[in-house]
Amino acid sequence: MFKHNKAIFISDAICLVLLMLFLFCLPTKLFKSPTSYVIEASNGNLLSASIASDGQWRFPLADSVPVKFKDCIIAFEDKRFYSHFGVDFIAMSRAMKQNFKAKGIVSGGSTLTMQIIRLSRQKNRTVWQKFLEIILAFRLEIRYSKEEIIGLYAANAPFGSNVVGLEAASWRYYGRNAKTLSWGEMATLAVLPNSPSLVHPGKNAVRLIKKRNDLLDKLVQLKYIDQTTANLSKLEPIPGKPIALPQDAPHLLNRFKVERLALKVNSTRITTTLNQDIQLKVNSILTRYNNRYRANDINNIAALVLDARTGEVVSYVGNIYQPENAALESHVDMIKAPRSPGSTLKPFLYASMLTDGFLLPHTLVPDVPTQISGYAPQNYDLGYDGAIAADKALSRSLNVPAVKMLQQYKYQRFYDKLKKMGIGTLNQPADHYGLSLILGGSEVTMWDLANTYMGMVRTLDHFNTYKGLYNAHDYDQANYIKPKQKPEKDEQLNSYIDHGSIWATFNAMEEVMRPGDEGLWEQFSSSQRVAWKTGTSFGFRDAWAVGLTPNYVVCVWVGNADGEGRPGLVGIEAAAPVLFDIFRLLPNGKWFETPKSKLKKIKVCKQSGYKAGDYCTDVTEELVPFGGEKTVVCPFHKLIHLDRTGKYRVTDQCESVSNMQHKNWFILPPAMEYYYKIKNSDYKDLPPFMAGCDANGSTNIMELIYPKNDAVVYIPLELDGTRGKIVLNVAHRNPRSKIFWHIDGEFIATTINYHQLAVSPPPGKHTLTLVDENGERLVQVFTVLDKKKKSDEF
Structure with a gap:
């Protein structure tokens, strides 16, 4: 009895071990070979792909397999696929008889399930391996459904050369998605895994055509297709040499490669948010302009289109891809590259000052020669307006008023706000940039710039959605992959820039142009309203144009990836035409609604743009942001x-x-x-x-335009080697006045009406004293640098 029980126990244990071996014999992941990186447009069409790290074109597992391929491969390889459990004993016995008669292997009798096992194991074909394939095929049928099994086969079967899987084969041999292939094309691909060497340009064509036609006849016999379809399919040509895959978004593909792990995407294939039609058309526009600009050795151009309604990327062209010419550096993704932003940050300053109560939309700001601690900004046209409304200074992109505004707002405060709004390239302390921050003295990326503008657009778009509150997620970065779920609302009372200030800023940006370039505006006029801003970096290295509507944000950059500057490389001439050509591709929509509940009607001095004081002569009522109540009265x-x-x-x-x-x-x-x-x-x-009459205590009579008090100046040498001169300039309220000039207490000249004087004082500190004919005095100090110190100071 004891021996009998022991035998039962041992047999049960053996059975249990065999069962465990059977259950765990199949690897969790059958195929571990690297896959190609693949990105698709929002409609599922292929945009770009790269070869896998092992040199194979192998696409990741697809969600579904085309019905035509299922019918073809089952008819060709495994007609009882849906009725067996991994092994077709009828086919296997028939194969054994054929092999015995032929005294060699002429038929394998393997099912699709067994072929998947063989493909995943990559072992030599022996009797023992065949037995293991049978066991593993049974196990595979238990774990996976029939649809999943045929999907595994379609993704991993060899299709000749270095092509693995149906999808890669469809694109390499026919240049189309597998779902669009005809019966003749699909039948051609279905016979290849059995004989992948048949695909060879100029060879094996007759054999390949025969195998395809035999399969088409078999499909007729099995009633998958009719005879007419088969006859027409036999007339279709077979593929020649492999076709290059589309490269319509290569820079986004490379970006996905870098960011995949951070994005927590398991597959190397993604369906992006890109609109294929717009992406192709933007590529075409940029190529056309790139061909034109290269005549001036301007080699690179990039564009980014964002959908403000969804926060998604519509088009991503990081550069005009020209891999055949390495010198052009077209592989560089300029959307991610840090570059000088030129004047494109000015709207952020204008909006910030409106929000924080530093000015009203039309407040006059100074536009005069300026020197601040050796820093002397100049306007693009080298002229001055004296005083100009802040919105006009923005629309004309004047540099001096922008610097004066930043000086008033404080560059440290502006620096902090830019970082909060999403400009992530400010890696140095605020003092490193100083006032030059507003004129392109820092670096930004197209990605950050466009996203920050989109944050402002989304804030204003959502004014009614959030009933006057703000959603902190409006400044989240755009998605180029469809998010699994929308972020929850994070409603707040305040934001970086308020609704009213954004609305006023966009109004000012509708009129953007530069002095001397007004004629170009007509070239860009279109039926839709666009708020836009151009920018040009120092040395003509970067040309920018950023435009926005309630629905879209478009950002364009033109230049050279290596930083070489070129004459004529300015925003309004090089980037703006591209911007408006792109906007013509985008659907029109309504303009921003006026956020009336976030605007306050106050009395404004019409002449100065300040809050009206007691002495203002022409007063009007205007809708201004709430911060306007904190501004000073007209001075x-x-x-x-x-x-x-x-x-x-x-x-x-x-x-x-x-x-x-x-x-x-x-x-x-x-x-x-x-x-x-x-x-x-x-x-x-x-x-x-x-x-x-005693004028003491009255308004200042004289003001030194250049140099400012405590200024440091350098006197360069002339071409002939002689020491040059500096031109002193003073403004007097009485244009007919006479001014007596003194340097270090010594009288040097008298000027009448036109108060400029060229002098060449020696290096060192000097005191300039000006006295007019009425005895009014102005005393200021300036320092002249020695030639040897020039390189130390500038």
Whole structure:
């Protein structure tokens, strides 16, 4: 009895071991070979692909297999596929008889399931291996469904040369998605795994055609197709040499390779958010402009289109891909490359100052020669307006007003805001950039720039959606892969820039142009409203154009990947035409709604753009952002006292108060006035003081335009080697006045009307004293550098 029980126990144990071996004999992952990186458009069509690391074209496992391929491969390889459990004993016995008669292997009798096992194991074909294939085929049938099994076969079967899998074969031999192949094309591919060497340009064509036609006849017998379809399919040509796969988004493909793990994507294939039609058309537009610009040795161009409604990438062209010419560096993804942004950050400053109560939309800002600690910004046209409305300074992209505005706002505050809004390339402390931050003194990427503008668009778009609140996720980066789920709303009372300020900024950006380039505007006019901004980096190295509507943000960059500057490489001439050609591809939509509940109607001085004070003569009501309530009242309108004739200014020391006229007057500081009245003929000069009146305590009479107080200047050598001169420039309220010039207490000259003087003082610190004919004095200090110190200071 004991021996009997022991035998039962041993047999049960053996059975259990065999069962465990059977259950765990199949690897968790059958195929471990590397796969190609593949990106598809939102409609599922192939955009770009790269060869796998082992040199094979092997696409990742597809979600489904075309019905035509299923029918063809089952008819050709395993007609009882859906009725057996991994092994077709009928086919196997028939194969054994054929092999015995032929005294060699002429038929294997393997099912598709067994072939998958063989492909995954890559072992020599022996009787023992055949037995293992049978066992593993049974196990495979238990784990996977029939549809999954045929999917594994379609993805891993060899199709000749270095092509593995149906999808890779379809693109390499026919240049199309497998789902679009005809019966003749699909039958051709179905016979290849059995004889992959048949695909060879110029060879084996007759054999391949015969095998295909035999399969088509078999499909007729099995009633998959009719005879007419088979006859027409036999007339189709077989593939010649392999076709190059599409490379319509190669830079996004490379980006996906780098970011795949961070994105937590398991497969090397993704369906992107890109619109294939727009992507192809943007590629075409950029290629056309690139061909034109290369005549000027401008070799690279890139464009990014974002859908503000969904936060998704619509088009991604990191460069015009020209791998045949390595010198062009077309492999560099300029969407990710840090570059100088030129003037493209100016709208962020304007919007920030509106939000934080530093100015109103039309507030006058200074536009005069400026030198700040050796830094001397200049406008693109090298001219000055004296004073200009902030929105006009933005639309004309004037540099000096932008620097003056940043000086007022503080570059440290602006630096912090840019980082919060998504500019991720500010790797140095704020002091490293200083005031040059607003003129392109930092680096940004197209990706960050476009995403930051999209954050502003989304904020304004969602004004009604969130009932006046803000969603922190509006500034999230765009997705180029469809997210599995939308981020939850994170509603907040405040944002980096408020609704009203964004609305005012976009209004100003609708009028963007540059002095001297107004004629180009007509080339860009279109039926849809677009807010846009151009930018040009120092040395003509980068040309930018950024445009936006409620639905889209478009960013264009033109230049050379190696940083070489080229004449004519400016935003409005090189990038803006591309921008508007792209916008013509995009559907129109309504303009932004006015966020009335986030705007406040206040009285504004029409002449200065400031909040109206008691002395403003022309007052209007305007809708301004809430921050406008914190702005100062107009500093340029003042009450002055005139004699009874109205010709002279007076004080109570020389005129009875009862005889005075009291008038409100628009008075700019002398340096601003000097340039302002050149372009504004209606500007009224202050009347002179009546003889004998004491002007002490009155508005400043003189202002030194250059050099500013405590300025450091350098006097260069002329071409002939002699020491040059610096031109001192002063503004006086009375254009007919006479000024006496003194340097270090020594009289040097007298000027009348036109107050400029060329001098060549020696290196060192100097005191400049100016005295007008009425005894008004202006004393300032400047330092002249020695030639040897130039390289240390500049």
